[in-house]
Amino acid sequence: MASRIKRTMLSPISLMPEMVGDFITRFGSKKLKEELCGEITDKFLEILLGGMDIAFTLSSGYRKNIKGFEGRYLFRTADNLVSASAAFKDGNMHVHEDSIDDWGARVTFKDAKALRAFLFSQNQDILNSILANEVEVDGNLNYIYKFGFMARDLAKRLGVG
Amino acid sequence: MSQITIKDISLQDYNLTERVKNLKKAYFRAMPEICVERPHWITEFHLKNNLFKKDKITILDKARAYRFALEKRTPVIWHTRSYEKGMKPFDIKDTSLFAGSTTSKFKGVPLYPEFIALALWPELWTISKRKSNPFFLSEEDAKKLNYDIFPHWMENTIQELARKKYHPPEMKVxxxxxxxxxxKPNCISHTLPDFSKAINKGLRAIIDEAEERKSKTPDQSKIEFYTAISEALEGIIAYSKNLSKKARELADKENDPALKKELLDIAEINSHAPEFPARTFREGLTTVWLCWTAIHLENPNVGLSLGRLDQILYNLYRKDIDNKVITINDAIELISCLWLKIGDHVPAMPDAGEQLFGGTGSNQAITIGGVDKDGRDAVNDLTYVMLRATELMKLRDPNLNARYYSGINSKEYLKRLCEANVNTGATPALHNDKAVIKALTSKGDSLEHARDYGVIGCVEPGSNGRSYGATGAILFNLTSVLELTLFNGRHRHTGMDALISKETGDHNAFKIFDEFKNAFAEQTRWLVEKAANLNNIFGRIHQDFYPTPILSVLFEGPMEKGKDVIQGGALINSSGATIIGLADVADSLSAIQKLVFEEKTVSFRELLDALNKNFEGCEVLQKRLMNPDKTPKYGNEDPAADTNVRWIVELMDRAFGEKENYRGGRYRVGYWTMTNHAGFGRLMKATPNGRKAHENFTSGITPVSAVTPHLTKALNSVAKQPVECLSSGVALNLKYTPEKDNGKMLDNFAASVEGYFDDMDGKRDGGMEIQFNITTHDKFVEAVKNPDAEEYRELLVRVSGYTAYFKDLNPQMQKEIIDRTEYLLSTGKMIPFEPFPLHER
Incomplete structure (x- = not known):
């Protein structure tokens, strides 16, 4: 995940045209592309949030998604063995590997595959995953819709959407 | 005295004009396009006026927002371009007789970010290409929604506002x-305004009335209400004037003298209507149309209905015909153009919604025929003109509903309604005036008001412009009540570890059938409580954040009370719950009653095991459960089965009827399921009537498919149910096979309807409603294989309430329609069929 130092170092790239930022993001998100297109691993959530973090740093177009947005997300498995949180503030994304209490939206998912289907599957959307009982959502549903868009927007920028 | 002056009521010599043919062709060619105009202007107004930060949005805030949007919106006279499948643009030769449109697009998808438009957010890049009913969305508009519109509504949708303010525990359920x-998170719900006042007095006179009432009241909330009415109506007038101005501009540039004249006609009509009383039939229709666009600017396009247009426009029609201002041909052309305008929009539906409920239009019901307020025959020439236009157009929207009062309306009229069904394959739906009026008066509506009912959304009756019915407020899955009863408060879909409701006893606890029924009743009351509570919470959020000044103008009551309909301003303030799964649950109760408690041939444990195994290895039991000769089935005049249906409808009516809604009215219950019986069926496990997991439930009040071999018995079982418990409408869906001897078929058709509606001299109430698909099993199967073939592209079907294009329905719903019981009228018997396999799209 992009640390603050990494972000500071990479941030000049975001001043370049959007296409350049997207190109470099694509280059730097190989792992995420693999997770999206191929075999999924237990690291999916971590890699996804990391990929988003990098993309927000590198791509001015992608970063526009979180301009003025303040939201806190908690992602976890039902057994709490996997959990991570993402907070958006001041145009930045902050990813934590642990749980937070003051989330605006919480996504509890069965496994990595279910989370991927929830966020990315072309023939499924957020409601469908809830119907299949593979994902449970608490809090503000609109946050989930926004996150869903940002995830798919990233996939599009990576050329896999 | 009969108002029929036309000689041939079928009007078969009248056909579509070239103008309408061109428009219709373009209509079917065009894919729906998402329009961002409404959300853009509404969001801008909210930002400028700081409405996102307010604890409450007043009716005046809303009225000003709508005036702003109406003044700003693009005045489209004739559309020039749309997109077809594959997102290819094509040119349109639009010469509609009516200017303006619901959105800025030829066939548009209006967005209401106040409700559930944000559910489309994840799909913004893919919605143009999705498999089920794609909507065209340009990249530029997708970006506008993502960056400039949706973010502002994240904390301000109806559902989120309710969650934040009330933290209702019912929300989890x-x-x-x-x-x-x-x-309510999706819409203000199905309801029925009345346009008479707008047509006959004009909006300027209503503004004057509001101003006068304002000047006479010291009550601040009333002053605000009347000011809001004026603001909103000024907006509608401004929109019409803008259309007029635009038409004149186009006329100035037009070289074709015929088109120039048409544009100048539009300019003249729109400079007068709807501001002033309509002078001609066309101006009357223009007033309806412009008020309708304004209603859809205010309210999501879900089940808003237009009422008895053949009644309220008849005088203008008669005058123009008598004065030779128009011919019948002109009238059919005008109505056809209006029908296309009314159908110029599609509700926004996320992909999962498409998969569960796909193919729905906006369910805009229009009502014709029946009796007037004094109980006299109300069928007139315009009734037949509208019927003929509907027959020629075969559109999904508007959804035509015909009233019939046996003994008052003529037999020829009924036969003509049957003929229109044969010719269109699916419309109009038929309503039994006698039964419906009895149902409405049993709930407190006056006889005069009940007689003046119109149909709302799918099939729901409500007094025209008096009943703010919100008839589709709750869609109640009765099969979940059965599930909670069978599994002691738990539900197999949500997991057997979690207690959802309350424990009412496991299978060992029930020694007699009545004990099981008691548990069922307790689970029913629990779920009804949750549903009604949550609906009331959403209703209060509507009151605080979604006042409806435009709708309030078109109801009787708000002007007199100085109160918005959403606050209880209308004369009648009921809410509606519609029940899904009646026949499957009733047959399940009958199976349990007979096999488990009476014959004791199967233990409860064995039955539950079979359900949990989805009848794998229990095929003998499943066959027995499905066999009407061995297990009582509703729809066969079996006393035990029909009694269980009656017990359920009485239970539901009591459970909902005792609940008060947020406007001080009561809940009414209906049995029309739209596509929810397929959607819920997909989620639910096996049931004791022999239905396997994930198979469709049965629609509306219809008996389960393929277990009712005799038409008359099926009709009688339904017709004996008490209408006072069905006051929010029913949909009885039947399939008749087209027959070669059309004359004889129509005789049998009309006789079947008469028989079903018959109250047997008060021995029963008679059936309330019936609707048909007159298409063969084979044709439907072919249509699944070749959805884009010309003959199937416009194949119209009745779902359970509304009409739809067969090709737009999801595979599960297509299967449900194909598998419905099909009767041959000449024999009155069911035609055997093999269940259609569920296919992939």
């Missing part, structure tokens, strides 16, 4: 989606 659906 609702969000599991398998117990009930509440419509």
């Amino acid at each position: 609702f969000e599991r989606l398998v117990f009930f659906l509440a419509s």
Whole structure:
């Protein structure tokens, strides 16, 4: 995940045209592309949030998604063995590997595959995953819709959407 | 005295004009396009006026927002371009006789970010290409929604406002989606305004009335209400004037003298209507149309209905015909153009919604025929003109509903309604005036008001412009009640570890059938409580954040009370719950009663095991459960089965009827399921009537498919149910086979309807409603294989309430329609069929 130092170092790239930022993001998100297109691993959530973090740093177009947005997300498995949180503030994304209490939206998912289907599957959307009982959502549903868009927007920028 | 002056009521010599043919062709060619105009202007107004930060949005705030949007919106006279499948643009030769449109697009998808438009957010890049009913969305508009519109509404949608303000525990039950659906996060719900005042007095006179009432009241809330009315109506007038101005501009540039004249006609009509009283039939229709666009600017396009247009426009029609201002041909052309305008929009539906409920239009019901307020025959020439236009157009929207009062309306009229069904394959739906009026008066409506009912959304009756019915407020999955009863408060879909409701006893606890029924009743009351509570919470959020000044103008009551309809301003303030799964649950109760408690041939444990195994290895039991000769089935005049249906409808009526809604009215219950019986069926496990997991439930009040071999018995079982418990409408869906001897078929058809509606001299109430698909099993199967073939592209079907294009329905719903019981009228018997396999799209 992009640390603050990494972000500071990479941030000049975001001043370049959007296409350049997207190109470099694509280059730097190989792992995420693999997770999206191929075999999924237990690291999916971590890699996804990391990929988003990098993309927000590198791509001015992608970063526009979180301009003025303040939201806190908690992602976890039902057994709490996997959990991570993402907070958006001041145009930045902050990813934590642990749980937070003051989330605006919480996504509890069965496994990595279910989370991927929830966020990315072309023939499924957020409601469908809830119907299949593979994902449970608490809090503000609109946050989930926004996150869903940002995830798919990233996939599009990576050329896999 | 009869108002029929036309000689041939079929009007078969009249056909579509070239103008309408061109428009219709373009209509079917065009894919719906998402329009961002409404959300853009509404969001801008909210930002400029700081409305996102307010604890409450007043009716005046809303009225000003709508005036702003109406003044700013693009005045489209004739559309020039749309997109077809594959997102290819094509040119349109639009010469509609009516200017303006619901959105800025030829066939548009209006967005209401106040409700559930944000559910489309994840799909913005893919919605143009999705498999089920794609919507065209340009990249530029997708970006506008993502960056400039949706973010502002994240904390301000109806559902989120309700969650934040009330933290209702019922929300968790609702969000599991398998117990009930509440419509209010999506819309203000099905309802029925009346345009008479707008047509006959004009909007300027209503503004004057509001101003006068304002000047006479010291009550600040009333002053605000009347000011809001004026603001909103000024907006509608401004929109019409803008259309007029635009038409004149286009006329100035037009070289074709015929088109120039048409544009100048539009300019003249729109400079007068709807501001002033309509002088001609066309001006009357223009007033309806412009008020309708304004209503859809204010309210989501879900089940808003237009009422008895053949009644309220008849005088203008008669005058123009008598004065030779128009011919019947002109009238059919005008109505056809209006029907296309009314159908110029499609509700926004996320992909999962498409998969569960796909193919729905906006369910805009229009009502014709029946009796007037004094109980006299109200069928007139315009009734037949509208019927003929509908027959020629075969459109999904508007959804035509015909009233019939046996003994008052003529037999020829009934036969003509049957003929229109044969010719269109699916419309109009037929309503039994006698039974419906009895149902409405049993709930307190006056006789005069009940007689003046119109149909709302799908099939729901409500007094025209008096009943703010919100008839589709709750979609209640009755099969979940059965599930909670069978599994002691738990639900197999949400997991057997979690207690959802309350424990009412496991299978060992029930020694007699009545004990099981008691548990069922207790689970019913529990779920009804949750559904009604949540609906009331959403209703209060509507009151605080979604006042409806435009709708209030078109109801009787708000002007007199100085109160918005959403606050209880209308004369009648009921809410509606519609029940899904009646026949499957009733047959399940009958199976349990007979096999488990009476014959004791199967233990409860064995039955539950079979359900949990989805009848794998229990095929003998499943066959027995499905066999009407061995297990009582509703729809066969079997006393035990029909009694269980009656017990359920009385239970539901009591459970909902005792609940008060947020406007001080009561809940009414109906049995029309739209596509929810397929959607809920997909989620639910096997049931004791022999239905396997994930198979469709049965629609509306219809008996389960393929277990009712005799038409007359099926009709009688339904017709004996008490209408006072069905006051929010029913949909009885039947399939008749087209027959070669059309004359004889129509005789049998009309006789079947008469028989079903018959109250047997008060021995029963008679059936309330019936609707048909007159298409063969084979044709439907072919249509699945070749959805884009010309003959199937416009194949119209009745779902359970509304009409739809067969090709737009999801595979599960297509299967449900194909598998419906099909009767041959000449024999009155069911035609055997093999269940259609569920296919992939």
